[in-house]
Amino acid sequence: MADKRDIQNGLPYRPQLSQGTQSTYLRDVYKPLARGNIRLIELQGLRDDGVLECKLVHKLLAADRRPKYATISYTWNPKNRLTYGKYDVASKHIILDGFRTRVPDKAATILRLMFAHHRRRVWIDAICINQSDAAEKASQVQMMSDIYRSANEVAIILGPPSDLTDHFIEMLLDDRESALEEFERSPHKLIAGYSAMRENLYWTRAWTLQEISLATSANIFCGSRVVSFQTYYRFREATEMDVRSKAFAVADKTAMGFLADAAKGDRRFNADIAEERYQTGLVVKGSETGLLELLRRTRMWHNCMNPRDKLYSRFGLANDARTLLPSIDYKSSTESVFKSFAARCILLTGSLEVITFTNKTKMALPTWVPDWSSPSQDWHSRKSVLIEAIQTFSWTGKPDLRVSVDDTTLTVRGMVLETITASYAAVLRCYVTYFSPYHVPREAYSWSEIPRKGDHICALQGCDNLVFLRKVQTHYILVGRFIAWQEMLERGLFPGSKISQICADASPHLTAGEELTFEIR
Structure with a gap:
């Protein structure tokens, strides 16, 4: 009844x-x-x-x-x-x-x-x-x-x-x-x-x-x-005014104000989360927001039946969406759409920012291409002084960023700053000690993803982050693509790493190495 x-x-x-x-x-x-x-x-x-x-x-x-x-x-x-x-x-x-x-x-x-x-x-x-x-x-x-x-x-x-x-x-x-x-x-x-x-x-x-x-x-x-x-x-x-943050002082109380209040989808309320929610509101409210920044701020709005829609659902909200996503495409595979988008981001902006959204995925994607269907947090550096230190490197010429015709291989100049000497067990032990409260997904410390002995800590031209690269035959792959591994590096916690200790300094000074060409897949 x-x-x-x-x-x-x-x-x-x-x-x-x-x-x-x-x-x-x-x-x-x-x-x-x-x-x-x-x-x-x-x-x-x-x-x-x-x-x-x-x-x-x-x-x-x-x-x-x-x-x-x-x-x-x-x-x-x-x-x-x-x-x-x-x-x-x-x-x-x-x-x-x-x-x-x-x-x-x-x-x-x-x-x-x-x-x-x-x-x-x-x-x-x-x-x-x-x-x-x-x-x-x-x-x-x-x-x-x-x-x-x-x-x-x-x-x-x-x-x-x-x-x-x-x-x-x-x-x-x-x-x-x-x-x-x-x-x-x-x-x-x-x-x-x-x-x-x-x-x-x-x-x-x-x-x-x-x-x-x-x-x-x-x-x-x-x-x-x-x-x-x-x-x-x-x-x-x-009801949430006990969060003493400007996050809840947005003047616009219409539907647009909602965007200031759910960026992380986190059930907890603290000043950091409130601040990010506030910034999300401003990001979407303004018309000068880039698509990558919008995706960074709004990653928890990820549920969709078609994985392509994680990108397409932002199409009308970013000022550069029609450049980076020139067409809506439901005929090509999801992998093709994600690869094409990553390639356009790199070639049209002259920046490798998009690779900081990458994560372990079950899709057949190159390691430099993000899987946008995942709600995983990006691993862009939060440490401004380290970003500034990376930006002081003197490169020969402008960024030479190339992507193969089939969008599978990224060719870029970079420097090996250090080769990891610590074992898998030592790195995993460090994670358990310092980062288990972050509830990093299990994939973050799988054997294939965790930085290990023989991997390189590198600076890449056009990227404000240090990255972990692993050589596989004649090419390289990105590993350590979770915020916890960046945090270990930037806080001086990465076992046996001199570069990690330097990164932890209040004013880090990184010594440039020999410029090399990396083919990343």
């Missing part, structure tokens, strides 16, 4: 169909989109059999002709249910342009929810983009920032709802001051509801960053309750 709160919203969506009802494939309903156009769904009503009747309309997105509509921001994960009770997650029928067609259950449920809340024109990616047409999908994703920026409202769909989330939202709607008073007087129930919303996986979804930050207006739909994003965010801000 359905929960009465679901019934209030006409949920769960259960159209009554006779057995053997024929349907048209969704892909056969679509008509080609003209350049600059998007599809919108007009919700027209419910038929006697409970089937939602809809119409697809094509609208041109132009600065002077913006149609009125709500965009849907949600997770595709069917396990993240939208109703209080259990329900069948099989695809559901709707009427679309006169055709009876099946759509994902979650999309159908959201359309029914929007209809109950009097939204009559909606954009939802699962239906408004022909997901079986890679070319159309690429074109529409390239327009995604305009789609969300042009909407009257972004509808944030959270689930699962519960008595706890209901109680929390009711308090917010009653009076934010009353909610804060109850938070102090009897916090347990309120905290439980608040935590259920704050820790929802929606906030780690890759596309959330763009969809909320570009919203003109945003509302959160959770079960039978609706609350403005602004109200929710202000409560969140107020």
Whole structure:
């Protein structure tokens, strides 16, 4: 039996169909989109059999002709249910342009929810983009920032709802001051509801960053309750004011301010995390942010069904995205997209900054190419005096950075500053002693990744970090690609290393070595 709160919203969506009802494939309903156009769904009503009747309309997105509509921001994960009770997650029928067609259950449920809340024109990616047409999908994703920026409202769909989330939202709607008073007087129930919303996986979804930050207006739909994003965010801000940081003093309290408050996705709150959240807000808020810096600040927004979307979801937020990502490509393999992006970053910027995002991966990638599907922390140096010391090296000529035609080999000039003499056991023992609290992933100290005897500590032209290189036959590979190994090096903790001791100095002075050419794969 359905929960009465679901019934209030006409949920769960259960159209009554006779057995053997024929349907048209969704892909056969679509008509080609003209350049600059998007599809919108007009919700027209419910038929006697409970089937939602809809119409697809094509609208041109132009600065002077913006149609009125709500965009849907949600997770595709069917396990993240939208109703209080259990329900069948099989695809559901709707009427679309006169055709009876099946759509994902979650999309159908959201359309029914929007209809109950009097939204009559909606954009939802699962239906408004022909997901079986890679070319159309690429074109529409390239327009995604305009789609969300042009909407009257972004509808944030959270689930699962519960008595706890209901109680929390009711308090917010009653009076934010009353909610804060109850938070102090009897916090347990309120905290439980608040935590259920704050820790929802929606906030780690890759596309959330763009969809909320570009919203003109945003509302959160959770079960039978609706609350403005602004109200929710202000409560969140107020409850965490004990973090005495400018992170919570951002003047803009609209959806954009949210970006200041979740950069790490860390459940703990301290000044360092708050500071980074604040910086994230500024990074996205300004239009002069580079794509690599944006990726560095927002790495915890990583959940996506397609790994390419970790890059594409930032497309509309960085000032150099169209240069580094000239096209949205769903036809090439994920590895090809990641390799091409890394190569463009290096060749167009004359910098090796992108290699500091690399990490151990199961993908078939060169060691200098980052796997953007991983939430792993970058290992860019946090020690400014060491960066300055590396930058004082006198190189012969400008950076000579070359990438092979197949994007597999990076050729760069560099210097070997030291060859490691410590054993694997000694380095691992140092990690266990000093860095186990960092909860470095197990892959960080696997035999293939940990710097070991015979590896080189090197400076590379165009890179502000020292790197670990290992020779394999006639080429080299990057190892030690986790922040813990950089920390060991920079704090003077790397066993048996003179360079590590120098790096730990307040004003490190590095002695240049012979310039060599490295082929890194």
